[in-house]
Amino acid sequence: MRIFFLLILNLYSFLIFGYQAKPYDFPKPVDTTSKPINTPDRExxxxxxxxxxxxxxxxxxxxxxxxxxxxxxxxMPENEPINYSPWYxxxxxxxxxxxxxxxxxxxxxxxxxxxxxxxxxxxxxxxxxxxxxxxxxxxxxxxxxxxxxxxxxxxxxAQEIQNSEMVSVWAQEIAAIGGAQFKAIGKTTLGRDIPMLEYVAGKKKPTIIVLSRQHPPEVTGYLAMKSFLERIFEVEDELSLEFLKNYNVLVFPLMNPDGVDLGHWRHNADGVDLNRDWAYYNQPETRQVADYIVNFAEEKKSDIVLGLDFHSTFKDIYYTNVDSLVSALPEFTSAWITNIKLRVEDSEAKVSASGIGPPVSKTWFYTQFNAVGITYEIGDDTPRDLINVKGEVSAEEMMKLLLNK
Ligand SMILES: [Zn+2]
Missing domain, CATH: 2.60.40 (Immunoglobulin-like)
Known part of the structure; x- marks a missing residue:
């Protein structure tokens, strides 16, 4: 009787809410309930x-x-404690x-x-x-x-301004070029759209996920994500065409529109670091993005194989999952980074592997989908032309590996 009741309850919540991302008890939990922020006068x-x-x-x-x-x-930051990234x-x-x-x-x-x-x-x-x-x-x-x-x-x-309107203009252009759909999947606390690009190759085809700007000042990571996507959606190109025949691509180019437009150092309008909220999805941005991805995977009967999350820090670095977290593509990470390094003169780029710790997107991709998760960090001062080249080369080498070329 109890099982029957639970089945009915699950069916009901599916009909009302669709599929939802599963909560996961990360070993290093972080409190991501909403907190007050200070907002300087707009004047x-x-x-x-x-x-x-x-x-x-x-x-x-x-x-x-x-x-x-x-x-x-x-x-002054929006609230404290906070990582040190003073934006102005x-x-x-x-x-x-x-x-x-x-x-x-x-x-x-x-x-x-x-x-x-x-x-x-x-x-x-x-x-x-x-x-x-x-x-x-x-x-x-x-x-x-x-x-x-x-x-x-x-x-x-502090860095080049890339606010929500500028991101939306770029995302609409690239969607039109690449045959992707540009849309808002929902609203933030302050009512801003959470934008996304959705490219569907077809049902049962694997999917890659791209995230950016969970942390507002991390513009250099966003710039790398832009050239990465522009290369994927280069539809006159044979490699891109073949890739887009075989893979779905979901892109969330601006995870934190409130934080970006308010000039925050790190958090959203609820004073929370979104990249610590992948356990219970307390915040509207993580909740809606996580559910969207899970729904897409279910509806398209698609395997999520790779999640790339673009960030910035002091130096270029790849944060990866340790090999013991065996994923859908166990050979991918080291082959990809090696291939990028062979083509881009970027000796600074380090690799740092870790296991499941705090609730970050990198391990969420693994715990939710058994997918490869990588936090792709670009240095604050990495030359912008190098960022562009690196973004493009990273896209090419990813497409080649995923197509077994
Ligand atoms: Zn970050």
Missing amino acids: VKELRGVSFDNSFDGARINGLSVADTSFIIRM AFKLWSKKDTVVHIVMDYSKFKYGQRYWPKLSNDGVNWTRLDESNFSYIGDSLRVRLTLSLSDQPLWVS
């Missing part, structure tokens, strides 16, 4: 004739003030041409600056701030930028 503030704009998506200025001849910005982005201008000093104050933390300032006149094309206009102050927990202003806005940002 344009004028101080001594200089306007500071914190109103656009991706912007973040905390505690703007003036002291002597400098403007001070105090670096703002626009500024002055009615008359002038030179200003901006002090970025990191003194609340024992680390100083992480992201070298980037400048732009249009929010699209970026250059690194010249070293002659940068200096450390005292204990290096404060840095000074010297900027020439006019009445035209100057963007200053």
